[in-house]
Amino acid sequence: MEEPLVSIEWLRENFTDPKLILLDASVKNTIKNIETEYPGIQIKNARFFDIKKSFSDQESDLPNTIPAPKAFTEACRKLGINKDSKIVVYDNLGIYSSPRAWCLFHIMGFQNVAVLDGGLPAWVKNGLRTEPKEVKTYPNGNFTATYQSHLVVDKDDVLKNIAEKKALVLDARSKARFYAEVPEPRTGYRSGHIPNSISLPYSTLLNEGMFLPKPELEKVIGKHNLEETPLIFSCGSGMTACIVLLACALVNTNEKSIYDASWAEWGQENGLPISI
Template sequence: MTTLQLPAPIVSVDWLSKNLEHPDLIILDASIKKVTSSKEIVNQDLQIPGARFFDIKKSFSDQDSLLPNMLPSKDIFEKNCRELGVNVDSKIVIYDTIGIYSSPRAWWMFTVMGHTAVAVLDGGYPEWMKNKLPTENKETTGIYPLGNIKINDRSKCTVDAQNILFEMNNTNSIILDARSYGRYKGIDPEPRTDLTGGHIPNSLSLPYTRVLHNTKMLSTEKLIAIFLDFDIENKKLIFSCGSGITACIILLAAKLAGYTNLFIYDGSWSEWGQLDGVPIEC
């Protein structure tokens, strides 16, 4: 059998269905509940055949941090990936049950940790179901042959609040906020009631919903057009949101549009919105 090659950072359900049986393929379900929605995850007892649960909230977040969804250490990431059976030569496709929501966060974590043979499933589980592709009952044991993935070092692809204090006034950097415009302006309440409303000074609003159509990513041509609305050519791009989840959606969109100098503010508004003494605009 030929070596499996991922065609892009995002793949179609048609591509995945054709390669479902390839031995190099690992499918990860990175679903989480949407923080701004009360809807239950649909078809929560079913999954794409062979999928393994990538638990963002527990196994793949820093459990010692008071902030949600913070990037775990490389050792924890490596250990938990090995327990999922991920190998050095694994080709990984990640989906979620909303469409494109939390799967880009898992994709970004792998790229930060140095494993770049990873892609997001365009449209996720809803698109898989829409195309009437095969499903199976979810795996209950979660026990797999131990993988051998090796994480050498965490890439410097994140910024913290101290960096933001500098970068927000740096003309060579742009901060893009993936939250809704209402939350960005402080008009709509934050889902976490202990947070102040508003946005980081000089940051720009790019709600993650702008880069999506229903459950799928917009075409590359449309993404390029969206980013051309911002003066970001040759600049450092920093992506923020509520808790580091949807920032990864617009980072993935920027990558698909051809941008490369990409960073996540991992604490995002969960940190900035409760810090004392930092500037906030509405």
């Protein structure tokens, strides 16, 4: 895919491409309890990309953890994904969980993937074809994951960066959570943010379930003077950090990585420093 984001019109024009695989990366529960207007339908021919189960490490105590490459490979093959597939991912909130799927594919070494801007809501509003959701099976694909370790950091990397300041940590949570003005939605978690991190709420990059136009993204993101500094993306549990990562991918070429455990880890470990 030439761009990490495709439009409804692009998908409509390329819908019959035999190598195209459409993945529904919707999740049932969000941290803000946001509900979709379209719970029982999907874009025609979509395949369900189960972020919470098949594409998360089920052995981890943390939510939405990146699965092992072998598990990712097996789950992709069950969906009929091949090495030469063209993948478009979407979700039923517009832009929410689909960038997470996009990030996972990149972490697993697969570049030919894009997010559908506006997702299912925009598709429906344009009067395009949908179908009821149902469980389906597909001929096994030949997809093979190649883990890209440089795209992921852990708490030790983030802790080291606090002292060295070689990268900027961008926090996708709300400013109220960032500045500890409200309690964390998960019981027992500390409030605040990683020292030296920058608040860039994912919601400031979206409008009605779609990314802002590039000039507006450049304006919002440009306020933080990122220049060519490497970027580390964090949020509550690794989900909305991917929205900010994708937005930055649309407008800059900075080296990018995700702190996958995010505040789900940092906020509960008392030995890790926080700022308010």
